[in-house]
Amino acid sequence: MENWKKTSLYTAVILLVLLLIVIYVFKISVSIPSSDIEFSPGQVTSKVNAEFKDEKPKNIIVFIVDGMGFGHLSLALQTQQTENRPSVWQEFDVKGWHDARSAFGPLTDSEASATAITTGTSTQFGHIGLDKNQNPLKNIFELASDLQFCTGIVTDSYIWDGTPAAFVAHTRNEDNARDILTQIASSELDLIFGELEDLGEDDIPEKAETIEILSKRFLLLDRSLKLPGNNSISNPIAALFDEDEIQDSNSSPNLTQLTEVALKYLSSQDKPFVLLVESEEMDAASHDNDSKRVLNGLQSIQETLSLVLDFSEMYGETLVVFTADHETGGLAAVADFDHYPNMQIRWSTKAHTAAVVPLFAKGPGAHYFADVHRNWEIGYLLKKLISQDIPNGKNE
Template sequence: MHLNLFIAFVVLLILIFEILKFDRMPSSLFKILSCFIICLFVSPSSISQAQKKPKNIILLIGDGMGLSEISSSLYFNEKPSNFLRFNTVGLSMTSSSKELITDSAAGATAFASGIKTYNGAVGVDENMQAVETIVEYISKKGIATGLVATSSIVHATPAAFYAHQESRRMYEEIAAELVTSDIDFFAGGGLQFFTHREDGQNLLPQLEKNNFVVHTDVLPKKISEKKQAILLAPDGMPKMSENRGNFLTNATMLAIGQLSKNKEGFFLMVEGSQIDWGGHANDADYLINELIDFDKTIGAVLDFAERNGETLVIVTADHETGGFSLSAEEGNYNKILGSFSTNGHTATMVPVFAQGPSEELFGGIYQNTNIFTLLKQLSEKK
């Protein structure tokens, strides 16, 4: 017998003995017993079992985003940080299969396929064998899927959700896989890997043949019912400091508008890719500008989720980059200076934020592969 049921049984016996002392049940005891019975049948475990699963899941990944990066949204953002809107927070352990410190490819493969693999691997295990991605799994169930990134769309993190390559650097092979993948909407950079390839192929006509509408100049304001391929830069998108504008937020909301039309629900992965690049460059301004842009996108997604009522929002990182810290500037405790300890990745755990149906599952401390396990579990409709 579970401990909580045992305790409930003992309490119930005590109440019965107390009742037997009287010819008729006192009103006070009647109220206590009534409340007890209600609480017994509406216990936390019962509520958890009856919890409605989300129809839609939006996973936002701040590449290279550790706790100090997140904290910078409190100190350098003109508006209140959207991270403050979350009630459920967990911690993810990020090591890859062979290294204590992961890279983005192995980190994203853990999210997308639920396995630990070697650094540089995209959608393959340690033996370089393809593993099923969450996109491939849920597409069989009729769930729509999308990807948005400020990097190239064939970069490590987005690639791990649809491709299977032994090296993250195999950009042209990854692009070819995207053309025939189950993805319904994608937006980011990486046009050169579709049009200026070493094999001389132009993959844009193949995208159109596979029912994609291709956009290569500007982010459209309205889109058709067809699949959408949006490639707006040769490689990565411009930095925020280079006038990228509201691409990340607008592309994300465009994706949500398109994918929401699917009656079976949708899964959308959104990456704030260049937070990581600011960390690698040890450029605090670059990092903070990208983080605030990511924070703004989180706010727009949370607003949608609150209106929708059927959407789970998860925000996390694949790893931390730069050993970023927020320290006092020249000993002045009223001035904060962003500083770094490395130009590479670190082994620190990263936060996981969740809001929406079944958010409580994301509290605690766990391996990054647990994200996939929960995504798969929640995609199983009742």
């Protein structure tokens, strides 16, 4: 080959390789600027259909699954047993989504997102019950207690974890365990069921001290979860379990059993209630890309959800709001071509993603959640519903 031809060919090949590298690098690392258009509560985007404006719930159950996105939901729908009843997810009156971004940008953590959900104000990473300038924000439990509601928390995680903490405490970080436990003990909370973890490490008190702090407010139940004899004397109760004791449906206790006891206790009081049910299984499993744990966790979540929706159906007057604080793992169920038409679970990360997350509601007031766009709008609506100050209602 003539020299000039050779040089042109080499140049063309080198240029082509460079072009492919540029395309490849660009394709895998498109950096999205973190634009953050903030709405304030005055600009809430939820529109309310006139025919629903007089619906007021007596009780509210907020069910938060940490880390659950639409990939996890799709998996639940594809793998569940359907012989006996239609999908539990079909029972919701309203099925939508919200953008869980923090005041920092498209990403969030549990503390910031749960704070938005329970206070109606978006905030920074790590902030529990504080706005982005560290000012304390009133949460839905504090508002509910002022208005003579009972309040309760059931979680399969440790009780000072970001999500439950945001319903009670005001502090900079979930690592401030002693501070959060002290705030739980001095709150108006009526019930708390969950785990203890890493006792004696960092700021986490030893078991004896943890029990001493919590005993200032709560009567501690033993493992049988037998409720105190006279339920009419409303005695705040707590049940504490060891790390990872509450896992999937096969664990004893499990989230469903604990929620059943909580509903029995709260509905026996002579007051309306607001209950948080939290499952940490999707986040914990997805950070490890542990597909088996995700499947087991989904089973437990569906069983607990079924119990909660049955309660709402049976007693009426109870609004159930189901959502997630963010998505973890970028999970997708994809075709397994070696064993077609089986599926395989694939992960895109071990971190949180900026994916929008499910937001479902059932019961009186559910329709207010149809047009929610951001996580903090959930808190805004919950506060309005608790105070019976219905947005865009007749009285405005």
